[in-house]
Amino acid sequence: MSDKLFNKIVAVILIIGIVSTVALAGYTVHLRKNASITAYISSESK
Amino acid sequence: MKKLRNQIFIIAVIVFTFVVFDIGIYNLFTKRCINNYSESLKAKSVELDEYLPFDENSKIVKLDTSFKLTENLPVIDGAAALYPVFSAFVNSVYPENSCSFDGKNFTPESALQYTNTRGAYKSVVDGTADIILCASPSEEQLAYAEEKGVDLEFVPIGCEAFVFIVNKENPVDNLTAEQVRGIYSGKYKNWSEIGGENTPIAALQRNEGSGSQTAMLSFMNGEKIKAKNTVFGKAIGFSFRYYVEGIVEDGNIKMLSLNGVYPNAENIRNKTYPIVGEIYAVYRKDNSNANVPLLIEWMLSEEGQRIVEKSGYIGIK
Numbered sequence: 001m002s003d004k005l006f007n008k009i010v011a012v013i014l015i016i017g018i019v020s021t022v023a024l025a026g027y028t029v030h031l032r033k034n035a036s037i038t039a040y041i042s043s044e045s046k
Numbered sequence: 047m048k049k050l051r052n053q054i055f056i057i058a059v060i061v062f063t064f065v066v067f068d069i070g071i072y073n074l075f076t077k078r079c080i081n082n083y084s085e086s087l088k089a090k091s092v093e094l095d096e097y098l099p100f101d102e103n104s105k106i107v108k109l110d111t112s113f114k115l116t117e118n119l120p121v122i123d124g125a126a127a128l129y130p131v132f133s134a135f136v137n138s139v140y141p142e143n144s145c146s147f148d149g150k151n152f153t154p155e156s157a158l159q160y161t162n163t164r165g166a167y168k169s170v171v172d173g174t175a176d177i178i179l180c181a182s183p184s185e186e187q188l189a190y191a192e193e194k195g196v197d198l199e200f201v202p203i204g205c206e207a208f209v210f211i212v213n214k215e216n217p218v219d220n221l222t223a224e225q226v227r228g229i230y231s232g233k234y235k236n237w238s239e240i241g242g243e244n245t246p247i248a249a250l251q252r253n254e255g256s257g258s259q260t261a262m263l264s265f266m267n268g269e270k271i272k273a274k275n276t277v278f279g280k281a282i283g284f285s286f287r288y289y290v291e292g293i294v295e296d297g298n299i300k301m302l303s304l305n306g307v308y309p310n311a312e313n314i315r316n317k318t319y320p321i322v323g324e325i326y327a328v329y330r331k332d333n334s335n336a337n338v339p340l341l342i343e344w345m346l347s348e349e350g351q352r353i354v355e356k357s358g359y360i361g362i363k
Contacts, residue, residue: 017064031079037283
């Protein structure tokens with residue numbers, strides 16, 4: 001594999017990885033803001 | 047060949063790192079925030095269709111009462127935790143055609159409405175509801191009434207305990223009122239400081255204007271809530287006893303004793319539990335519907351109080 005292709009693959013993987021992590025973090029913050037007290041406490045032991 | 051193997055290895059390590067990191071976030075934080083309750087409980091804080099009046103499968107208390115209304119029906123609304131009570135009142139006193147439910151909400155012409163505490167206080171001030179059943183109003187709700195030039199009458203019809211809740215696996219069973227204030231004021235940040243495990247305390251709160259948030263602010267007695275609503279550690283929250291025991295009925299949650307007193311019916315009745323508040327029937331003083339005082343008088347009668355008690359609350363008399 002040429003260095004150019006390798007660098008492209010690594011760049012694409014990094015972008016996908018960062019975007020998915022940010023999206024997951026954002027989704028978690030959204031859920032956390034809207035979580036009911038009882039549901040949140042209940043899920044602590046699930 | 048060796049170069050290719052190294053490149054593949056690097057790519058695999060990067061992918062693996064992201065996958066492990068994201069799975070870690072999901073398991074540690076996201077999963078805990080997912081609300082597994084039913085759509086109705088999530089959206090309305092109560093399963094409206096489980097406590098409908100005039101429904102043979104309804105969980106409400108059904109009592110054949112001597113007092114009946116047939117016309118000029120006061121529109122009733124209120125808090126989630128009190129919905130089973132005011133739905134039972136309607137079931138006992140109103141004619142069957144007085145309520146209509148479209149599967150998700152009560153239709154505008156229905157004499158029974160449900161908009162929860164914040165909506166109910168607005169409705170009674172605006173005149174779209176005649177009587178609401180709620181806990182004490184927040185300062186904002188009182189200010190809204192004042193701004194609109196509306197005087198509200200608060201008639202206590204029952205009692206209820208304000209409770210603190212944790213997960214059933216939390217080893218702490220009892221806290222003092224000062225410890226709870228200490229948690230929410232930011233003095234205690236770790237459960238080990240108050241007899242629990244060595245893990246951070248996540249002090250949960252509700253939105254402004256909800257009945258339980260208003261009760262919490264009153265409990266804090268002017269002390270500012272500074273505790274962080276963190277995603278780390280084990281949580282403590284608050285609610286009203288009947289909401290926890292009677293509506294949510296979640297076996298993973300336990301109520302804490304406060305100052306060594308558990309919030310059961312007996313301790314609420316004899317007021318040994320430290321935070322027993324009144325639940326009110328609230329109406330505008332200038333409401334001209336003659337049935338409003340009659341209905342409230344009936345709520346305070348032996349029949350009305352029997353519904354309050356059988357619904358799981360403590361009567362006022």
